[in-house]
Amino acid sequence: MIITDDLLTSFLKTRSDTEDICTPLQIEDYVVQPIVDVSPPKWHLGHTTWFFEEFILSEYVQGYKRFHSEYAYVFNSYYESVGKRVIRTNRGNLSRPTVKEVYEYRDYVTSHLQSFLEENQDLKVRKLVEVGIHHEKQHQELLLTDIKYILGNNPLFPEYNNTFIENPISEQICGYTWIDEGVYKIGYSEDGFCYDNEHGRHKVYLKKYAIANALVTNKEYLEFIEDKGYKNSLLWHAEAWDWIQNENIKTPLYWHKIEGDYYQYTLQGLKLLNFKAPVTHLSYYEAFAFSQWKGERLPTEFEWEAAQSFFKWGERWEWTESAYLPYPNYKKAPGALGEYNGKFMVNQKVLRGGSVATPQNHTRATYRNFFHPNLRWQFTGLRLAKDI
Template identity: 75%
Template structure:
């Protein structure tokens, strides 16, 4: 069927793209885990493969034999109901299975998925494959940001490649768009793929507000630094002040002051700081403090969604002032897949938009990303809002 043909094409393209991302790496790069939030590239490749094997092949392919009996233990991430797993902090200890074995595992599972889709036209299988595709796309974004952290914390600051453009040129505008008070409908309304955390279409009442057309730039953020923004406790949440004091945070991640000039580590190596580029690799704490310094604020995720048609988004995940919570009438998926989003709806902030690391066809105005407020290894930025 056409639907299956399109799905198979998307599956094969997605599986190939993960390997294209890893193509510039040396074998030694595949195993490094500098911090708990960063997983080794080899683990990403194995985990996304395990997802298809666990949730599709073992359930729907007749006489399917797992590639390796221990791989479910090695590559399960957080699915408690599936079984035991290697704890997150120990992923960097996995010198085995080898990189070569992981690529063999990928080939084995991809080939079995292809034959399954060619043999059976089943709505449930198609739905699960689509989830698996978008799950792997999420990990492609994580692969790039994790690779950047791995290389960017190597004392040699090696390049990833010579072509990845972190700062595509965009027009900078000082314009703010005014949104009238009223009821706005929030949530995904289409017929294509979305995650369950985008569902539960509902209305929210918003007071009149204005929202910036452009993201905050490096030049603007540098003014905050030079005005001793990181030393002014009045701008920060108490928890944030403890964080910057304990961790000695003085600039966004990957900024280096060399010969009295700020430079930035990028995937193409160390470059002079591009003052016109949107600031990136900042935490929610830093985004909030900058907004306080400007006498403005971060938009809520609902304000962002209501106004998204007025600005060009997608070069940075944008911090919002909203906590990551379920929408009205939100329902978790049954079984283990119900652990995908719902179990994380506590102590996290919502980000909207997308980033230069986000794969094509993987973001939309209703997409809700979420991270803990101190995390900044993703391409995180900010857009300002103000009342009226």
């Protein structure tokens, strides 16, 4: 848990950081929802505020008056046990409440929770606040990637922020590290914060394997494209092959071929493709097909965790070959917060690491992200593995 004296500071900084992400936006950017997976920035601002109001202020502050009686309906995401909500596809239809009103809502809830924390020392409440802080940090990452999708699908390819560096060049020497056969402990074991899906620390047996020191680069992935990787059905899962045919997928998301050169939309605008940067915005389907083309494979999440001390991670969420499933003796949290992770443990693949959009002090070696295999609007990449 965050040290008691630092909890309020962490809460206030997290609230401020979210709003800083929105500073470069124009008012028209706040409501756009191009696809179901992308939520409008205004909705993220409201939802992360509702979380604190719903699970802490309304439950533990005597006489607390909600800012608006309908905001629970507007800003609930997927918590079925809490009440009705606007369906996800309709978040972009919310021209009201206005952006101004949502910021007023944020100020109202932040102020009330600050006053409450200055007086309340209850450990249960403080643990809930810590969950809320990390929940908002998750949405900061989603907010950045959603903003990129919104602007990246604007025909003018507008710049979001000319200082945001999303293509760091890895200093890791290319090559492989061999990991010995043996039994390895998996899962969180320290005293700090983690999510419930990291609990159930257990042992796994791994055969000897090798894992790449560096992520696959744009240059390497371009070689796959130029070798007609997207046209070779033998490299793809059946449903993946259907997906690339139906969606006319030929490159990673945000790649554009213009007069013979490849460009990539970034948060700094449209730029020439940086060949040395790690490839990003890949689906699991594409990551798997590339690994097949290379004659190698993706690591399992257990192989990734066992080897993570040997390579630098955090530039891209890294697809693994593991299905998102509970660890042994996993137990969902009681009540509505039990809907946070457990109910999504089906039909999804695990990603490990973090990305350039992940807030500081949020991810760790045991952090388990998860998405459906066709999704690629996050900063997702891949690291290869191979057997003896």
